[in-house]
Amino acid sequence: MVKVQSIDRAFLLLQELAKKSGGISDLSRRSGLPTSTVARLLSALEESEVIERIDDGYEYKLGPRILQMASQSNKGENLLAIARPHMVSLVDQLFENTGLSISSGYEVQYVGQVNCANPVQIRDWTGTRLPMHVVPSGLVILAHWPKKAVQSFLDRKLDRYTPNTVVNKAEIIKRLEKIKEDRFCWCLEEFSEGINSIASPLFAENGNVMGALHVHGPSYRFPSDSMKKIVANLLVSQAEKMCKELKHK
Amino acid sequence: MVKVQSIDRAFLLLQELAKKSGGISDLSRRSGLPTSTVARLLSALEESEVIERIDDGYEYKLGPRILQMASQSNKGENLLAIARPHMVSLVDQLFENTGLSISSGYEVQYVGQVNCANPVQIRDWTGTRLPMHVVPSGLVILAHWPKKAVQSFLDRKLDRYTPNTVVNKAEIIKRLEKIKEDRFCWCLEEFSEGINSIASPLFAENGNVMGALHVHGPSYRFPSDSMKKIVANLLVSQAEKMCKELKHK
């Protein structure tokens, strides 16, 4: 795989800017690149209208071009935009954080989250990527992949994240079958101790899984025994609603 | 302003990909760049996880990284996501297309649109940029700028788009005062003959205007005399609602 230095660096800077806006020397420190190089790259990015200055000053931030590209990236419709009301509704009903992830290679990428009011809550995972077998979002995606694809997923080293992580291949395959029927998957402290979560798949127009909606909370309170079934039902039906919306848009 | 060739070209390709996914030679034709160059650039972009292959094949599309950056571009909250339900609600009430734009320099950039069911409708402007004085979205933004900024905006050549376009500076200043009071602005065929539209401003947490919500339709039916006031009221109150949501998020 080929690299192009300036492009690599450009996106390194964009990534930094996504975290937090800043000036040239600030970004130079954060990224470890020489100031003059940062100055040139930022200037080029500004030229392309990907970033812009805050109040015409010396600080840069991501520009509208990013939003525009994002809004066109899924057949002109923005996944995040469609997802958000559904996520808000889930948070209102379940009082735990809700997230959105999409599949990317053999990993899930978290692209959005809506938080609950409770001061004790799971941190925002937006931007992180995780292997599919350690999170329910990943497992529900896998469950709807063709057998061959699943096979090649499993033909690699599967990392263990906690004592609960399932890394046994036969076990995973069996689990996936159940998930495909259920349309949801619980993971109890399989990715990180103290976190439980549940996910339900999202399908694109063509019928392929594209991502997942999930709800997660601290394991001491989520899910309470009495709520387990209710949570699953709510999540699944919300995800289904969202898919319908995705279809005729 | 400095340019960096590879970055320029990278975003040229991304822009093409945003329009439509495609393979190397396809993009080479569309962009006018040599195939080997396109291959290298795409490979670098893939490496940076900005684009990815469709079904592991030879076609590329924008990847999740774009979405992720977009979702973090406005203080971790996605403008499009918050806006969408409000836009949908307006469409449901007014039966005309609704759009979202943000300010960028001396121009407005259209970043989102929700369409009505009516077969006769305004085309999707998403992605285009227009000078502020020819569209109501731009005018409502200008109206909330500091005087000095407005002055330097006006100290440039103002293009006329239709016979109705207002390019007289004194006239514009007077108009802006009215708009600031009203919180909305109608433009009747000032940008394009056959299109009427109305916009209301959106404010960021710090109180600055960041963009606008607008509704537009074919001039033969929109706005009907009886609806003019109602439309304005609905739009303004929806925009205000959305601003509140933007604030405590």
Add this chain to the structure above:
DNA sequence: AATTCGTTTCCCACTATATGGGAAGAACTT
């Protein structure tokens, strides 16, 4: 199976192009 067409991928010599140190100039701070 064999041929063709349209891909992508690889290679490599070339020099255009990005690089980064340092100086000069602008902005804030004290």
Add this chain to the structure above:
DNA sequence: AAGTTCTTCCCATATAGTGGGAAACGAATT
């Protein structure tokens, strides 16, 4: 007004990007 911390500019250097062309690959056709 002097000091500090920025951004911007310049320029010699060689690295890193470039693009032509060949090879490899895949799909489609006969």
